Amino acid sequence: MTKPDKLTLPLSRDLLERLARFQEVELQDVEMDLGEVELDIGQSQGGANPALLSRMAFEFALIRDSASRMAQLLGGGFPAGYAPLQAMAPQALAPQPAAPARPTALIPAKVTIPKGDYVGSVVEVKLGATKAEGGTRSASYVIGGERAPAFYNFQSPPPHKPIIALDVFDWPEVRLSKAVKMHFEEVLHDTGEWARVCVEKYGAEMVNLHLLTIDPLIDNAPPSAAVKKVEEVLQAVDVPISIGGCGDPKKDLEVFTAISEKIEGERLLINSVTLDMDIEKSARLIKDHDNCVIAFTSMDVNKARELNRKLYDFVPKEQIIMDTTTAALGYGLDYAFTVMERCRLAALKGDPELNHPLSSGTTNAWAARESWMKMGPEFSPRELRGPIWETITGQTMLLAGVDYFMMMHPAAVNALKTMIDGLMKGERPADPADWVTLKVGG
């Protein structure tokens, strides 16, 4: 005897209404040998109790499940098309009053705007010094001061705009992606000129000078040479600057000391102090010369706290920025994002050891192979893929709460600035964007 594959039981509205009046429905003298049960409940307009229908579907599935198991016990195996029970998870069964009449007009409602009951706030840090402030810069910037998570403008808009700086290296051999290098080809051998191009041509608000030639494994240049380089950059540009070392804890401190002693009043941003440096010496140096410092740790909230705590013994909080490491999109950005976000939220909840402006080495985006690698035509050109990789890496960190960006590609700087401007603006558009009927493309 051949059986049809499928039986569809139409449940009439009348039957459903009757069923809905009972707490329990018992099926008597029913014999079932089912491969597939389909309850066509889509057509049932009105009347039927949806929770009951859902429950019925579930009960049917139970029956089918038992039948299948029995079949299996008897050696018959699972019927074809058997799906596990959880695929039909029931809706919660609330005690069901008769279904209310359908609304004929919109039900008025009001959305609660969540209040930010934050007890903490981020300290403000001033970078650079104008002539009036004892330095030579044309502008200085204040960053930090947030009283709400990043761009929760409905609670408290950020009091200061995040600042974007471009990286400048004092070593022409520095490894740069092609998409980046093409913008700096002419100035690789002239540190001052490189800095000037960053500010005048590419709109950098600050310059991050990285003193790579002091590296004992590169040129091992003496601190006096580093001082010269800093002076050169200060001559070439009038924006505040940040001074980065080579990563050797001893050498960096020597160089930072020489620079701090020779160059007074500029409120430099020293990049950076780490847990394996002589913290007392470094910290006193920052305080004594009234500079600022980036406290750098590697993606660990507790280490960030530990470093700050150690610095507090010697430096006022208003001179400290935190950097908990930025990893590239695709290569740890999620960790980097979450550590920064946790630091910021903790600060707002009142953690007194994490309430500093945040800094991001967004240039790290170029460590992702997808930012520079030659790929198939469908992912080309890399001249766009690279800078957008850096942009989205930076933008994601911006939404975690970052206040200071160290970047590499001019287009990425531009794009992130546009995003920041849009975020700082409280306005709503006059008309909603109609994209449904928009005619784009052919």
Next chain:
Amino acid sequence: MPAKELSPIEIYRGLPGTNCKDCGEANCMAFAAKLVNREATLEECKPLLDPGKAESYNKLWALLKPAVKAVEVGVGDNKLILGGEYVLYRHEFTYFHQPAMAVDVGDEMGDEEFETRVHVLNDFSYDYIGMKLSLDMLAVRSTSGDPSKFGEAVKKAAELTRKPLMLCALDPAVMEAGLDAAADRRPLIYAATRDNWQKMAELALKHSCPLVASSPMDLDGLKSLALTLEAYGIKDIVLDPGTAPTEYMGANLDTFTILRWDAINGEEEGLGYPLMGAPIAAWTAPAEDPVLHEWSEAQLAAALITRFTDIIVVHGISGWALLPQVFLRSNLYTDPRKPVSVEAGLMPIGNPTEDSPVLLTTNFALTYYTVASDIEGAKVDSYLLVVDSEGMSVESAVAGRKMTAETVAEAITNSKVSEKVKHRSLIIPGRAARLSGEIQELSGWNVAVGPMDSSGIASYVSDKWKPYPEG
């Protein structure tokens, strides 16, 4: 109740307490812990499915249900879940369902453009640490306002892709024509508005399709619409608060953040639904060059992926713009409870022999998986020596002195790699080049500086690697 505050004890109280082990756990408490972590579902507890336990079941179900409803679109293997989220910030628990990415077609597009766009949707794929990054949905827009044109476009779309569809038209007559062409695919209907909601609700009920409630830049109106649709009997709702071009990004973030905050922490009625964003709105802003539109759209999409959307509609289909978007959602929807590092030690890849190369890397999970999958993909039989860098990538580990000549020499000794291979030649990552001399000195191994990126390992090994010094 927000997921972060739920304890296994609360769940345990509602379980049958039989310790029957049917669920595969040692006892009910262990099962409760799995439930709290959403690593198990209530249906795995057979005794709980007894009709007599309905009350306990319902109570547990309510405790465990996500704050943002899981809405299904599409059918069969291509079914997608939108929403189903529990927390505002990923570190509070984890996010579960990556925002779906829909690309659009219009009912007035030429055949070639229409088909090209659907093929990009179908074929876009990128291998990333063992995952395939791809696109999810096709949004069919009625730009004509003509029901028969829309019906034809939807029919064509349904033939060209098995991925779920989203039908976009605000005129119910047009929508009806579209639904008639693809109702069996359970498409997402866009959209019910304050003007057409009743007719759209009827269509959604008739065809059992999820429905977007759209109220651009009017949050109260959106909630009002959602509550009305709920009362009308619509169960699967998606909320569209409107997306403005990047210029108004502050307003965009405000709306998405308020809605998700209220759904999770405020437990506000009518808002516990997936959120829809439309980065395609970037194309409505003036720009001289389509590249600028596409770039701006990618930024808008990335911001909305970061801030809580569950489905986005984009127009740009260039790989350079889509790739960072699919990477970002994959990253942010990775479970933050997973460890950052893998175990250090010597890992054989393929079937290495005593003449196979030995390569060095760090134990940062992403670094390890990237390098290992590159070597496996290139079928280079080798040993991978994984140094404990406290979970840092090669570049950061070298700069931060978490990988030094000392730790590498130690790893060589501890791994007993010298018993596995006859040669004494170690390939180190190009990014660790500065350590080469010191490693050679401390370990006594010959050090060769490999490529800057592990994608270059295969050609490096075949062209340059010589395990034994010549002569």
